Amino acid sequence: MSSVNCYKHIEAAVSHTPVLHRGFARALDTLEMIYQSNGTLNATLCGESGTGKSTLCRIFRQNHPISNGPEGDEIPVVCATLPSRPTAKSVARNVIGAMGAVVLGRPDQDQLTKQLRTLLQGCKTKVIVLDEFQHFIDRRGQDAVAEMGDWLKVLLEDLPVSLVLVGLPRTGLIRQSNEQFRRRFNLDHVIKPFSVETATDQQEFFRYLRKLEAMLPFEQTQRISTENLLLPLWFASNGLIDYLNKVVGLAGDIALENGADFISREHLELSFQRYVWPGAKNEDNPFHPDFRMRALVGVYEPFAPVNVAHVTRRAA
Incomplete structure (x- = not known):
């Protein structure tokens, strides 16, 4: 042993065999509702690091696996992770890669967008999940947020595809900082500890x-x-x-x-x-007899909160 x-x-x-607590189960229900919406619902899915967001995305993808259709592979759910300093172009590359496709040469953003739209249509994709979306919030200035909003509008125009933006709690700030995101993302779900x-x-x-x-x-x-x-x-x-x-x-x-x-x-x-x-x-130490029975959220302690106000100022 x-x-x-x-x-x-x-x-x-x-x-x-994941153990679904109430918040986790409700989040999964939200994702299933989005899946059935034919592209009319989009959401932000936020939670602290360690609440199980990545596990949730993996289960959602497993519930809707890739299948062999009459015209080739059908990929109903695509999950992609954003790089630490994302741009619309790098996000397009990551989503294409997550679909098992290859980017040849050095295409510009328009060419990547066209390739991705073709893939989404051909693979009958219903939902794109973008993980670690707080990286967009963490970038300085509104230009990156506006660029992403414009690109998503072009990418998904006339496509029955929903978007789910997954990340730390500050991911929800994207709806406050940009009118286009506020209109498009009509659901906001928080996974709590x-x-x-x-x-x-x-x-x-x-x-x-x-x-x-x-x-x-x-x-x-x-x-x-x-x-x-x-x-x-x-x-x-x-x-x-x-x-x-x-x-x-x-x-x-x-x-x-x-x-x-x-x-x-x-x-x-x-x-x-x-x-x-x-x-x-x-x-x-919570297991020592001398423990003082308190949440360990002070400065330099394991669960100290992120300075959201500082992040918000950077994104403004």
């Missing part, structure tokens, strides 16, 4: 912890879905599903390294100290 990597095992399990504020929130978090236990590749004699670990696990992850998987999975690896057949509080404490906040003091 010591050769098993618990964290990778959890990641693989989530990839094949787990919460423990209400009894219903806590029950949902407990349900995920139980399913997480079932993914662990060894027989446990001590559960992590217990009342005394509920808040420590939430504080250690800030409710973010990726961090929660990491803390628990890597604690499982530590347990196996030490010959244990279950995850103890000490294993979780060490996992947090190694992989979430190296060098954290005892009072800042």
